[in-house]
Amino acid sequence: MDIYQSPLMSLPGITPEEFSYLQQATTGLTEQQLRNFLMVYSSKRKNPSDMLIFCLIGLFAVPGLQRFIIGQIGMGILYLLTAGLCFIGSIIDVVNHKTLAFEHNQKMVFESLQMVRMGGFQ
Structure with a gap:
């Protein structure tokens, strides 16, 4: 199957790393299972572009927002109480926003x- 015809390409902002990871992970699924997987996964995944926006908001307005969004509640509270670890942690998250999104998506x-x-999903 051509990569441009793959249903995985319908995910907004998909990176080549995420695409290859998804191809490996979904090997052996039937077509119906793949459709179900995409429906469930697309509702849970974070787009790297959106993650950049969350990181910028976390840097300038609400420290730790990006950590709360990806489910790292403890780190989010730590960032909130320490002003993003004195802004250093928030700056690092802005630089590494793609990695944050990819790790969450994995x-x-x-x-x-x-x-x-x-x-569990029919």
Whole structure:
């Protein structure tokens, strides 16, 4: 299948790393399972562009917002109480926003695959 015809390409802001990770992870799924996976995964994943916006808001307005968004509540509270670890942590998150999004998305791939394979999503 041509990569441009792949249903995985319908995800907004998909990076080449995420695409190859998803291709490996979804190998062996039936077409129906792949559709179900995409439906579940697309609702859980974070677009790297959106993550950049969250990081910038976290830098200038609400320290730790980006950490709360990706489910790292403890780090979010720490950033909130320390002004983004004296702005250094927030600046690092702005620079590494793609990595934050990709790591979060990897966890969501695993969760989504578990739901689809266990038959928890029909």
